[in-house]
Amino acid sequence: MLVTGLEILKKAREEGYGVGAFNVNNMEFLQAVLEAAEEQRSPVILALSEGAMKYGGRALTLMAVELAKEARVPVAVHLDHGSSYESVLRALRAGFTSVMIDKSHEDFETNVRETRRVVEAAHAVGVTVEAELGRLAGIEEHVAVDEKDALLTNPEEARIFMERTGADYLAVAIGTSHGAYKGKGRPFIDHARLERIARLVPAPLVLHGASAVPPELVERFRASGGEIGEAAGIHPEDIKKAISLGIAKINTDTDLRLAFTALIREALNKNPKEFDPRKYLGPAREAVKEVVKSRMELFGSVGRA
Ligand SMILES: O=C(COP(=O)(O)O)N(O)CCCCO
């Protein structure tokens, strides 16, 4: 059933588990994520970035919203990294039930003002809002303290920000970053900072840049002819710890992309004569579904629907 992001995330934070927000760009990703959620009896968030909305248009947003309504588990349809008020309005008009306004690159007052404006519009139509404070950036442990403070989320500022904006959940910067290169080896996650934020912010917290970029997946991508450098993702123990401290929404995009692409490359390499798209998109869809199911097990959302 189609529900708001807050309905899913409030319960998750209260009961101490995480819910995956999986980025979808096409039919196969949508099917993979929703089938995984139903098989795992897990709530799930379908995340569409502005790039996904540009790429998929009405075909994608219609599918996402209608399939969410028909799903046998709670599903929110979420705008990921909304960059403007207008972009949020387009998502609201498309029937999304969760929107992110990301003004974390602006100064504090601008972020507060722009986020408040989105909260008023979204709440007027029963949709809940994710905001962001702090800069996503992989940090090496030895990074100077003042540099960390400039980048990562300040706990006291977070409390004030949430009170002044009325946002429903907060994306925090505690050492993660988007993409396949999150740092050399195991990225440093500032759990102490997260604990301080969670004490001051009762709202569900969001972890961006949370993909694991597992070595076996990177290897499979390389073996199929893919080129990727020294990739590193977030360690499963850091995900579990972050959830225990208050993270309720966990964004996963890179792991799905790697799986989908590796399987397509393998299928095309294996049978150069093949030109039925279903023969290579099908196995790729299955691989994404398996990644999503295993992420749900790590997050603890299995059986929570
Ligand atoms: O936090 C994330 C994903 O993080 P990751 O790259 O670790 O999967 N996202 O918000 C997805 C970003 C999509 C923009 O193209």
Ligand code: NA
């Ligand atoms: Na988001």
Ligand SMILES: [Zn+2]
């Ligand atoms: Zn993100």
